[in-house]
Amino acid sequence: MITNHETPPTRGIQLSEQVARQLTHAIHTGEMRPGERLPTEAALGERYGISRSVVREAISMLRNAGLVTSRRGSGSFVAEVPTVALRLAIPDPSLQSIIRLLELRRALEVEAARLAAQRRTPSQLRRIRNAMADIDEAVEVGADGVDQDMAFHRAIAEASNNTHFTAVIDFYNRFLHHAITVTRTNESLRETFMAQVIEEHQAIADAIAQGDEEAAAQAAGRHLEHAEWRLRQAPTDLLERIEDTGTDTPI
């Protein structure tokens, strides 16, 4: 191995991580702009005086962090929309843990509903109403309508026109899917529950349609409060395991 040519990575920790930090810094500071191609792996190895393996490992970190994308035969490029990773603990399947998630959900969806009432475009409002119709349809066919339910809430998040909300909501929806399903498979309560849910949804959508921020926020808050109550009625032993759909990317 040759001596370092540029900034010698401070000795101590992982070699690849030191290089990764330098590159992320360059991206964060805008030294490398979105879409720009970064030097070839060979060139980076030469510059830092390290082997290609280490360069690849460093770039792999950036890729997993969403800062760059690589195309075989072409090169690695700074991502168009650089992201940072927020790491959250995977909720265990306990009722307590699900309720903690519901609290987060309440925080976000109340405010999302408020913003949606304020900023929704006509087409976004249409999508919200379509989602409601989809739920009705699913219920009539005898399905649980959980996917449609989540689509409804996602449509509201989209109507907030703030990507942060959709990102976080998408995140926890994965873990809530099973919990919601459980409350809908409770045979004895299912009908009354669904009637409640649909009524609550209607209230949210109406408020958003009328552009009444406060009413939308309150309706969303009520819906989430009741959701927690409905969850508590469900037999806790059904919450044993959060299913792993396997369709999502590992990173």
Place this chain on the structure above:
Amino acid sequence: MITNHETPPTRGIQLSEQVARQLTHAIHTGEMRPGERLPTEAALGERYGISRSVVREAISMLRNAGLVTSRRGSGSFVAEVPTVALRLAIPDPSLQSIIRLLELRRALEVEAARLAAQRRTPSQLRRIRNAMADIDEAVEVGADGVDQDMAFHRAIAEASNNTHFTAVIDFYNRFLHHAITVTRTNESLRETFMAQVIEEHQAIADAIAQGDEEAAAQAAGRHLEHAEWRLRQAPTDLLERIEDTGTDTPI
């Protein structure tokens, strides 16, 4: 290269990603428990019929996702608290973008204040009040007190006793630091602003101390509303760049 021995990774996309998915699935389903050591890189390469490079790349993904940790000479282990990465777009330094973040912040902190009023322990309440005192102290010395301000809000998030809130708040605080600083370096308005801020903080802390959920939520909402207003008063050209402290991990 030898033929695949176990589940042949479905051909098509990145080889390393396919392996990463299988491993994440094993962890998510609990097939591999936290703390457990996973097979050596050589063994995994043998099992899937791939080279060690690919195995390393796959494990690198899991590492970056917070699912495993590796120790040289020892092995790779399933993380004690497995996490999933939520990727959020890095906000650009525009006023518009900062305000989108403030909206997220408002959603979380209003609810965090509500939960804190409901569940704060005595020691958590003490920490909130200490943070307030720290702000006073910093201001008297002539510092901007931004760090102390963020510590105050973090103390409230902690008092909510819901780790999701602290995680998300920690995340966006990094990007808000600069913006808040800007509003405090506005010489002409600084004194009146700080007086407002301190008064609003006091209202939140009092409501939390008294266990008044609704008052806490409203006080927090007002504070964040006013924060947005104060930000809008700041000269926009100061928002040019979000500083990169370089102290945070690249991933």
Place this chain on the structure above:
DNA sequence: ATTTATAATGTTGTCTGACAAATCCAGCGA
């Protein structure tokens, strides 16, 4: 026999070199 030093083995981190697969580009021909 227990404890301490030492050797042997195992595992991840890094280096080196090679080939495969995909992309890019320049030049050629119609």
Place this chain on the structure above:
DNA sequence: TCGCTGGATTTGTCAGACAACATTATAAAT
């Protein structure tokens, strides 16, 4: 001008080796 072809580039994967560190087994000493 346009499309095609061939070579040059570049990332993905393979293979084997050594270094750094950790763990375990062995030997030594008290």
